[in-house]
Amino acid sequence: MTPVLDIDDLRITYHGSRGPIPAVRGVSLTLDPGETLGLAGESGCGKSTLAAAVLRLLPPGTEVTGRILLDGEDVLTMGWGRLRAVRWARASIVFQGAMHSLNPVQRIVRQIAEPIVLHEGVERAAAEDRAVELMAAVGLPAWRAKSYPHELSGGQRQRVMIAMALACSPDLIIADEATTALDVMIQAQVLRLLKSLVAERSIALVMISHDLSVLTDTCxxxxxxxxGRLVEYGPAHEVFTTARHPYSEGLAGAFPTVGDTAARRRPRGLPGDPPDPAALPGGCPFHPRCPVALDACATTDVTLLDVRPGWRAACLRVPATKEADV
Structure with a gap:
């Protein structure tokens, strides 16, 4: 089976007044049809840069090396005509700010129909009929078709974005912080919707968030x-509950346990902030914040090590944890 998405040694460097800024540093990932992958990390860790690179949405002048294969075809070597044909039709993105992504002076039915008209050459009326069907699929009533974006709630606008992403039946959807700005009830509805659509249509989904609990429930x-690097990669539930990298453990521990008084009184988290990409520390870049760092962590640049098949972590303590599991 050819993977829907195959990223190999992807490196992305921005160039600014401070010189080169490495935002993504040697990331490799694969995603098969119907699979779901959660991509987690704090702001500034390279998640959205990675997402934008999949469809070459990065700013001009950005240096990109490695490979990004969509159904076996390298996005980085595509001509502009081929790239325009791939966007929406083969892969699409749902961004966080739906209000900023929708045209405020066009009715939503027209906006959902637009990629169908452009990519499939369908007449406008037929495309709008399909748009109404897509609205029903994401839980929007047909009478909302003539609404403008400002007439919809935040959750409804996000559903419009999902309908647009589905318009041309892509193989891959990337949801970049798609539920972050929503209240918890609407967030739960949108997450259920994404899970059901992935199951029904065998769509591969990459979901980006800083919230490990959301990703674990969905992916x-x-x-x-x-x-800019992967520090842990494995089964979602196991990474969330028994993380092998201290950073993953810190992210998981930042969420309070409902009903646990001790956890409420002693909230866990991580001190400090992610490092400046233009001035990364030596060795493991997490070691200045790591509560269990070894002396060697300051000088050893650790790559991903096998915890077990299908689960890897970039930490010097991984061999010790493997032995403890035996």
Missing amino acids: ERLAVMYA
């Missing part, structure tokens, strides 16, 4: 990024 596998 089969979880990839945790720090300072």
Whole structure:
């Protein structure tokens, strides 16, 4: 089976007044049809840069090396005509700010129909009929078709974005912080919707968030990024509950346990902030914040090590934890 998405040694460097800024540093990922992958990490760890690179949405002048294969075809070597054909039709993105992504002076039915008209050459009336069907699929009533974006709630606008992403039946959807700005009830509805659509249509889904609990509930596998690299990659539930990298453990521990008084009184978390990509520390970039760092962590640049098949972590303590599991 050809993977829907195959990223190999992806490196992305921005160039600014301070010189080169490495935002993504050697990331490799694969995603098969119907699979779901959660991509987690704090702001500034490279998640959205990675997402934008999949469809070459990065700013001009950005240096990108490695490979990004969509159904076996390298996005980085596509001509502009081929790239325009791939966007929406083969892969699409749902961004966090739906209000900023929708045209405020066009009715939503027209906006959902637009990629169908452009990519499939369908007449406008037929495309709008399909748009209404897509609205029903994401839980929007047909009478909302003539609404403008400002007439919808935040959750409804996000559903419009999902309908647009589905318009041309893509193989891959990337949801970049798609539920972050929503209240918890609407967030739960949108997450259920994404899960059901993935199951019904065998769509591969990459979901990006800083919230490990959301990703664990939605995705089969979880990839945790720090300072532009993957630091842990494995089954979502196991990474969330028994993380092998201290950074993953810190992210998971930042969520309070409902009903646990001790956890409420002693909230866990991580001190400090992610490092400046233009001035990364030596060795493991997490070691200045790591509560269990070894002396060697300051000088050893650790790559991903096998915890077991299908689960890897970039930590010097991984061999010890493997032995403890035996």
